[in-house]
Amino acid sequence: MQVNVKIKRFNPEADKRPYWAEYQLEARPTDRVLDVLNEIKWEMDGSLSYRRSCAHGICGSDAMLINGVNRLACKILVKDLGADIRVEPIRGLTVQKDLIVDMEPFFDAYKAVLPFFINDDPAPAAERYQSPEDREIFDDTTKCILCAACTTSCPVFWTNGRYLGPAAIVNAHRFIFDSRDQGADERLQVLNQPNGLWRCRTAYNCTEACPRDIPITKVIEEVKRELLWRRA
Numbered sequence: 001m002q003v004n005v006k007i008k009r010f011n012p013e014a015d016k017r018p019y020w021a022e023y024q025l026e027a028r029p030t031d032r033v034l035d036v037l038n039e040i041k042w043e044m045d046g047s048l049s050y051r052r053s054c055a056h057g058i059c060g061s062d063a064m065l066i067n068g069v070n071r072l073a074c075k076i077l078v079k080d081l082g083a084d085i086r087v088e089p090i091r092g093l094t095v096q097k098d099l100i101v102d103m104e105p106f107f108d109a110y111k112a113v114l115p116f117f118i119n120d121d122p123a124p125a126a127e128r129y130q131s132p133e134d135r136e137i138f139d140d141t142t143k144c145i146l147c148a149a150c151t152t153s154c155p156v157f158w159t160n161g162r163y164l165g166p167a168a169i170v171n172a173h174r175f176i177f178d179s180r181d182q183g184a185d186e187r188l189q190v191l192n193q194p195n196g197l198w199r200c201r202t203a204y205n206c207t208e209a210c211p212r213d214i215p216i217t218k219v220i221e222e223v224k225r226e227l228l229w230r231r232a
């Protein structure tokens with residue numbers, strides 16, 4: 001089928017402002033948007049810039065705003081979009097070139113919540129035991145691939161780039177509710193700051209955007225309840 005692809009492009013070194021570039025090409029309905037972008041870059045316009053790596057929904061590097069919704073370019077098929085495809089960089093982060101944004105503020109927020117296992121007890125001879133029931137509590141939040149589709153679809157983040165954002169809260173949840181971890185108080189203290197957890201206005205955009213189907217808004221509510229419970 002013939003597809004018309006509009007891509008919002010911007011090279012800060014050459015352009016005064018972003019502009020729409022249009023490309024017409026043949027694509028199979030089962031092609032992914034990433035295949036279409038590759039075709040454009042490799043066969044039509046080598047100057048187009050975007051991130052991608054695994055091409056299988058695992059590395060999280062190709063989140064883009066596609067027909068108005070944050071998605072992974074390697075997971076959305078042409079047949080699910082139709083002949084008109086519009087691709088823009090994810091919002092709320094500075095565009096470095098075309099579809100590439102500066103991810104540093106996103107990863108700074110991620111690092112702020114201490115997204116690693118904390119336990120100062122001496123290491124046991126074998127593994128640290130955890131029951132299947134305890135593991136299940138944070139199963140959803142182990143699935144995050146740090147694609148930023150959630151945080152960059154959040155209206156609170158658009159207006160306040162210092163909001164830690166849903167991805168950071170998801171990754172805090174992954175350790176706060178791990179029965180083997182001892183860093184929950186420290187993480188909750190970070191999330192209780194003015195640009196933390198309480199900025200969330202339950203907009204749900206994050207939940208709808210997550211390519212891993214993590215129930216993010218529910219996760220955020222669980223962390224809020226845990227914070228209130230520990231302070232009571």
Ligand code: SF4
Pocket residue numbers: 143144145146147148149150151166167170209210211212213214216
């Ligand atoms: Fe991406 Fe979902 Fe992780 Fe957010 S929670 S960064 S949308 S995988």
Ligand code: F3S
Pocket residue numbers: 153154155156157165166199200201202203204205206207216217220
């Ligand atoms: Fe934003 Fe998600 Fe809350 S979109 S306002 S973090 S529910």
Ligand code: FES
Pocket residue numbers: 051052053054055056057058059060061062072073074075
């Ligand atoms: Fe890795 Fe799409 S290229 S998630």
